[in-house]
Every structure is written in structure tokens, then in C-alpha cells.
Amino acid sequence: MRRGRSVERNNRADVVADASVGAALGYSRPGSYEELRAVLSSGTARLPKKLRQVAIHLWQHPTAVALGTVTSVAGEAGVQPSTLVRFAQAFGYSGFSDLQDAFKAHLADGGREGRDQWEEASGSEAARLVDGFIRSSTTSLGGVRDRLDLAQFEAMSQTLAAADLIYIIGSKRAFSLVSYVSLAFANLGVRNLALDNVGSTAFELLRCASPSDAVLAVSFTPYNSITPELAASAAQRGVPIVSMTDSAFSPLVPVSKAYIEVIEESFSGFKSLSATLAVAMALVLSVEQRRAEAVSPTQNLPSRGASGLVRAHEKLEGD
Amino acid sequence: MRRGRSVERNNRADVVADASVGAALGYSRPGSYEELRAVLSSGTARLPKKLRQVAIHLWQHPTAVALGTVTSVAGEAGVQPSTLVRFAQAFGYSGFSDLQDAFKAHLADGGREGRDQWEEASGSEAARLVDGFIRSSTTSLGGVRDRLDLAQFEAMSQTLAAADLIYIIGSKRAFSLVSYVSLAFANLGVRNLALDNVGSTAFELLRCASPSDAVLAVSFTPYNSITPELAASAAQRGVPIVSMTDSAFSPLVPVSKAYIEVIEESFSGFKSLSATLAVAMALVLSVEQRRAEAVSPTQNLPSRGASGLVRAHEKLEGD
DNA sequence: TCGATACTGGCAAAAAACTTCCATTTGTCA
DNA sequence: TGACAAATGGAAGTTTTTTGCCAGTATCGA
Numbered sequence: 001m002r003r004g005r006s007v008e009r010n011n012r013a014d015v016v017a018d019a020s021v022g023a024a025l026g027y028s029r030p031g032s033y034e035e036l037r038a039v040l041s042s043g044t045a046r047l048p049k050k051l052r053q054v055a056i057h058l059w060q061h062p063t064a065v066a067l068g069t070v071t072s073v074a075g076e077a078g079v080q081p082s083t084l085v086r087f088a089q090a091f092g093y094s095g096f097s098d099l100q101d102a103f104k105a106h107l108a109d110g111g112r113e114g115r116d117q118w119e120e121a122s123g124s125e126a127a128r129l130v131d132g133f134i135r136s137s138t139t140s141l142g143g144v145r146d147r148l149d150l151a152q153f154e155a156m157s158q159t160l161a162a163a164d165l166i167y168i169i170g171s172k173r174a175f176s177l178v179s180y181v182s183l184a185f186a187n188l189g190v191r192n193l194a195l196d197n198v199g200s201t202a203f204e205l206l207r208c209a210s211p212s213d214a215v216l217a218v219s220f221t222p223y224n225s226i227t228p229e230l231a232a233s234a235a236q237r238g239v240p241i242v243s244m245t246d247s248a249f250s251p252l253v254p255v256s257k258a259y260i261e262v263i264e265e266s267f268s269g270f271k272s273l274s275a276t277l278a279v280a281m282a283l284v285l286s287v288e289q290r291r292a293e294a295v296s297p298t299q300n301l302p303s304r305g306a307s308g309l310v311r312a313h314e315k316l317e318g319d
Numbered sequence: 320m321r322r323g324r325s326v327e328r329n330n331r332a333d334v335v336a337d338a339s340v341g342a343a344l345g346y347s348r349p350g351s352y353e354e355l356r357a358v359l360s361s362g363t364a365r366l367p368k369k370l371r372q373v374a375i376h377l378w379q380h381p382t383a384v385a386l387g388t389v390t391s392v393a394g395e396a397g398v399q400p401s402t403l404v405r406f407a408q409a410f411g412y413s414g415f416s417d418l419q420d421a422f423k424a425h426l427a428d429g430g431r432e433g434r435d436q437w438e439e440a441s442g443s444e445a446a447r448l449v450d451g452f453i454r455s456s457t458t459s460l461g462g463v464r465d466r467l468d469l470a471q472f473e474a475m476s477q478t479l480a481a482a483d484l485i486y487i488i489g490s491k492r493a494f495s496l497v498s499y500v501s502l503a504f505a506n507l508g509v510r511n512l513a514l515d516n517v518g519s520t521a522f523e524l525l526r527c528a529s530p531s532d533a534v535l536a537v538s539f540t541p542y543n544s545i546t547p548e549l550a551a552s553a554a555q556r557g558v559p560i561v562s563m564t565d566s567a568f569s570p571l572v573p574v575s576k577a578y579i580e581v582i583e584e585s586f587s588g589f590k591s592l593s594a595t596l597a598v599a600m601a602l603v604l605s606v607e608q609r610r611a612e613a614v615s616p617t618q619n620l621p622s623r624g625a626s627g628l629v630r631a632h633e634k635l636e637g638d
Numbered sequence: 639t640c641g642a643t644a645c646t647g648g649c650a651a652a653a654a655a656c657t658t659c660c661a662t663t664t665g666t667c668a
Numbered sequence: 669t670g671a672c673a674a675a676t677g678g679a680a681g682t683t684t685t686t687t688g689c690c691a692g693t694a695t696c697g698a
């Protein structure tokens with residue numbers, strides 16, 4: 001923030017005229033937030049990678065931009081402060097503060113966008129559906145906080161952290177989770193193999209698992225997939241199994257070293273997956289942290305999950 | 320502004336404990352905006368003239384306080400900056416910035432209360448992780464209600480309902496969603512084909528799509544998968560595209576007949592998927608309802624989404 | 639493969655903001 | 669009315685934030 005108030009902005013006509021950067025992109029300083037948004041959505045295509053990243057972040061988190069500092073915003077967007085300044089200048093602003101003023105002004109009046117559209121359309125079937133799913137997800141998420149067995153969670157994390165190779169199994173609905181978890185693990189450098197059973201090779205692949213590996217199994221009522229069978233056969237050969245399921249009656253439970261139970265709400269016959277996803281992601285991170293600590297026990301901050309923050313800005317993004 | 324973000328506020332217990340000034344007035348640092356407001360309204364009477372003036376100004380112009388600087392706020396309130404700082408300290412804050420954070424936090428979530436009441440994760444690292452993911456998911460779900468463009472949603476639903484065969488594409492993180500949506504469609508009897516690109520056959524398969532079909536594409540920043548290419552090639556041959564993405568900069572947008580934008584929060588570098596899932600499921604159901612109505616327009620209850628409830632008790636369950 | 643251009647990251651100087659301190663004024667009680 | 673205490677204004681000092689600059693790296697075209 002360079003000026004007291006955002007109202008009396010100095011005349012920048014001269015700056016725009018000779019600002020090589022601004023001229024290069026051909027943008028003249030958008031006065032209002034709406035103008036900026038319009039410019040952003042139109043001309044972003046041919047922006048360099050990082051600047052593009054900035055544009056997207058600005059688009060997605062206007063409030064954070066208005067309230068934060070260059071440093072904080074840059075951090076959130078995964079770029080350097082200087083990049084933010086360059087970005088602002090490329091669009092004809094004198095600097096970040098100048099651009100920020102636009103966001104502040106926007107936040108000062110109206111601020112929130114389509115709040116009212118929802119009210120008036122709340123009668124529509126579409127709104128009812130979306131609302132229903134949001135609600136059931138939210139409820140599930142709320143419930144899991146109270147019910148989650150942290151001791152089991154730790155045990156699972158420990159087992160997986162000690163594993164040489166992590167096999168991940170789950171079918172149907174659980175498969176969405178499996179693919180997500182597998183991707184997350186991979187992005188953190190944790191070796192894993194999601195058994196998708198393409199070509200019906202799951203049994204054969206799992207037969208290669210040894211007691212130094214581990215299996216993460218996911219299955220929900222009515223447990224009628226091959227997942228329990230796979231888990232059982234692996235367990236028989238001494239491979240440690242940990243599982244996520246939705247009741248203590250799951251066939252996974254007897255064969256598991258540790259398991260957690262996550263109960264999901266359902267709306268209109270469709271169970272949410274949010275709570276399970278949240279717990280699963282926490283598990284993934286927990287495993288990764290354990291491994292990082294095992295490598296350099298002293299180096300990591302104990303409480304802040306250093307490894308979780310240090311590696312990269314966004315560890316799981318992109319399509 | 321002294322700290323990057325206003326959310327994780329450093330523990331000020333020590334400051335409050337020995338803050339002689341704060342103790343003088345007997346106020347202990349109000350954590351939230353609402354608390355502060357309560358204190359303000361109660362204790363204003365016996366405040367010195369200028370401080371009283373400050374209290375009133377804070378009460379009347381919370382937005383200006385959140386967005387401005389000490390100097391600007393002081394100017395507007397007709398007092399010196401130092402007076403503002405003294406005021407803040409009198410109420411137990413460490414300084415103006417600290418007090419301002421309360422206003423910022425209030426402005427950030429549109430006046431919603433809470434978030435602090437979640438009582439910072441009870442000790443263990445595991446709890447902190449789970450809590451973090453739950454929180455980011457919940458926030459995402461809350462945000463989508465405000466931002467979702469229902470008109471686009473309807474358009475998407477309509478396009479998909481009219482399609483002969485629905486192709487579903489998405490990679491990496493989006494693939495979890497794709498597999499889930501595909502399964503849900505299938506369980507409802509809606510013909511669909513999820514292009515998982517096993518064997519790199521996605522392009523070939525999609526080449527068979529005709530204008531009477533439709534493509535549901537899902538892609539997130541930084542849009543670096545083959546999804547946009549697939550969508551573009553299909554669009555070129557006249558196949559209608561609808562998409563779910565996370566910003567208007569997505570390469571999917573220009574090729575789509577309709578699209579919805581869902582912005583997810585992230586925790587520790589991992590974006591939630593909850594909001595997108597919720598919207599996707601709503602879309603699935605919406606499509607199915609349209610089809611059911613098209614088959615027997617009169618038979619179905621119009622508002623209750625009969626088809627959504629009649630078919631089976633649990634449509635998407637089991638592993 | 640090489641060269642040129644453009645983009646990015648990090649640092650250090652500059653600017654701005656926040657806070658503290660102290661002299662002065664105002665208010666209150668004896 | 670005088671003395672004391674409290675409150676205020678202003679300026680100096682300190683911290684944070686912002687910006688300009690330069691070197692390293694990636695990208696594009698030849």
C-alpha cells in the first residue's frame with residue numbers, strides 16, 4: 001500500500017504511454033475490478049507460464065489478494081513477489097499496490113458475487129440437487145471429526161510408511177479414491193501401485209507383494225467386489241494390510257493390521273465421498289511426513305509438517 | 320499488516336498477560352470481530368473522548384478499517400495514528416495490525432462467524448492433518464454455493480441429457496472425478512464412456528463421437544494434460560462439449576457449449592475435490608431426471624426428482 | 639545444436655507503514 | 669487556583685512491505 005486511500009490515484013497516462021512492459025502486452029490500466037476481470041479472461045491465453053498462474057490465482061482468490069500483502073499473495077500463488085509486481089505492471093498498473101486497490105475497491109462494495117442469484121433460484125431443481133449434495137458432504141465431513149479413531153490412523157500411517165511398495169486396491173466407488181490416493185502418493189515420491197484390475201491382473205500383481213510391502217484396501221458396503229478377496233489373499237502371505245471402510249463388519253477388518261471407519265451421508269441415494277477423501281489425503285501426508293522424518297530425523301520441524309510445505313507449491317494439481 | 324495471512328494468528332496469550340495497558344482497561348483481546356463488537360458496544364461509554372471517537376468510527380466503518388492503513392483510518396476518524404495504536408492496545412491487541420486482522424478475518428468470510436472455534440487441532444499431528452483437510456473441503460463446499468452459475472449448470476445438464484452417448488474425459492486429479500461420474504451415470508442407466516486412455520486409445524475412441532453425442536470434460540490448473548486437446552479435437556468435429564473446470568482461463572472454456580467453474584481450497588498444497596464432486600453428482604442426477612421426464616413427461620412428479628428416488632435404494636454403493 | 643530472446647527467481651535498496659516515545663495539552667480533584 | 673493524572677499530538681525509530689535490478693534458466697527460432 002503506497003497511498004493512503006485508493007481514491008486519488010495519480011495520473012498514470014504518462015506511465016502507460018512509455019511503459020515498455022505495459023505497451024508490450026498492449027494493456028491499459030483497467031480501472032475497476034470488473035474491467036480487470038474482463039481483460040484477464042480475454043487475454044490470458046498468451047501469457048507466460050508464471051504470469052498465467054498469477055492471473056488464475058487472482059481470479060480464484062480475489063479476497064485474499066485484497067486483504068493480503070505481496071508476499072502472502074505471491075506465496076499462495078506460488079511465485080515470487082517480483083513476478084506479481086511485473087504482472088501488475090504488465091497490465092498497466094504502477095505496481096502491486098495499485099492493482100490491489102482495484103481488489104480492495106471491489107471488496108469494499110458488493111464484494112460477494114452471485115449470492116442473490118442463489119436465493120432467487122433456490123426453487124429450481126438444480127439448486128435443490130446441488131444444495132443436497134453440498135449438505136450431505138458437509139455433514140459427512142463434520143461427522144468424521146468426532147468419530148475418527150486417531151490411534152488406528154497412526155497405526156495405518158506407520159505401517160504404510162514402513163512399506164517398501166504400497167499396493168492400493170479398491171473397486172467401483174472406492175476406485176475414485178484409489179486413483180486419487182495413488183496420484184497423491186506418487187506426487188510426493190512415495191512408491192505405490194494402484195491395482196485397477198485392467199486386464200484382470202490384480203491377483204497376479206498382488207502375488208508379488210512381500211511382507212515388507214503393504215496394502216491399502218478400500219471397500220464400502222455391501223463389500224461385493226473383489227477387494228476383500230484380494231486383501232485376504234495378500235494377508236495370507238503375510239503382507240500387512242491397512243484399510244479404509246465404512247463399518248466394523250467389513251470383511252477387510254479381520255485381515256487388517258489397522259483400519260479406519262468413515263461413515264458418509266447420502267443424498268438421494270448417492271453417498272458422499274468427501275469425508276473419506278479428506279481422511280485419505282491426511283493419511284497420505286502423514287505417511288510422507290513419517291518418511292521424511294525417517295530420512296532426516298532432526299532436520300524437520302516437528303509440528304509444522306515441513307515436508308508437507310517445503311517440496312512444492314502445489315503438489316496435487318492439474319487436471 | 321505484519322503477518323502474511325490473518326488466519327493463523329500467533330498466540331498472544333503472553334502479550335495479553337503482561338500488557339499493562341490492556342490490563343488497565345481490563346479488556347482481554349477479543350478473538351473475533353463479533354466479540355470485539357460486543358466489547359465495543361458495552362464499554363464505549365466510559366472511554367476518553369478521542370478513544371470513544373475511534374470506537375464509533377470502527378463500529379461504523381469496519382470495511383474501511385480492514386482495507387485501509389493506520390494512517391488512512393486515523394485520518395478518517397480524525398485522530399492520530401498513535402491514538403489508534405493505543406486504542407488497539409487498550410483492548411488487548413498488540414497493535415493496530417493485530418486489531419486489523421480481526422476486521423480482515425471478518426471481511427474475508429463475508430461476515431460468517433467461527434473458524435476459530437474449531438479449537439486448533441488437539442495436539443497430534445494426525446489430528447492437525449485431518450482437521451486441515453476437513454476444513455478445506457468444508458470451505459470449498461461453502462464457496463461453491465455462492466459462486467456456482469446455475470444457468471450454465473442447466474445448460475450442461477440439458478446438453479448431456481440430449482446426448483446419445485456421453486464421453487467423459489479428465490486426467491490426473493480429474494480422473495478420480497471422471498471414474499466416479501462414469502460409475503454414477505452407469506448405475507442410473509445413462510450410457511457413457513469414460514476415456515481413461517489406457518492403451519492411449521482416447522483420441523481414437525473419441526474420433527467416433529458424433530454431434531449427437533456429447534463430451535463432459537474436466538480439467539484443472541495448470542491444464543497440462545491431454546484433456547484440452549481431446550476436447551478441442553472433438554469440438555472441431557461438432558461434438559458438443561460441456562466442462563467442469565476451475566477458472567475462466569481454462570482451455571476448455573473456448574471450446575465448450577457450457578461450463579461451470581468450481582474453485583477448491585487447498586490445504587498443505589493439496590486441493591480438495593469435495594465441491595467439484597458435489598456439483599458433479601448434482602449434474603449426474605439432473606441429467607438422469609431430464610431423461611426420465613423426457614420418456615414419460617407427465618408421469619413423474621416434477622419437483623421431487625422421482626426418478627432419482629424410485630429406482631433403487633442405494634444407487635451408488637459398494638466398494 | 640547454437641544463439642538470441644524472454645522469463646523467472648532472489649536480493650538489496652527504497653518506500654511505506656507501524657509503533658514507541660516524549661512533550662504538551664486537557665481534565666480533575668483538592 | 670494549583671497540582672496531579674490522564675490523554676493527546678507529533679515526530680523519531682523500527683519493522684515490514686514493495687520495487688528495481690541482475691544473473692541464471694528456459695524457450696523459441698534458425
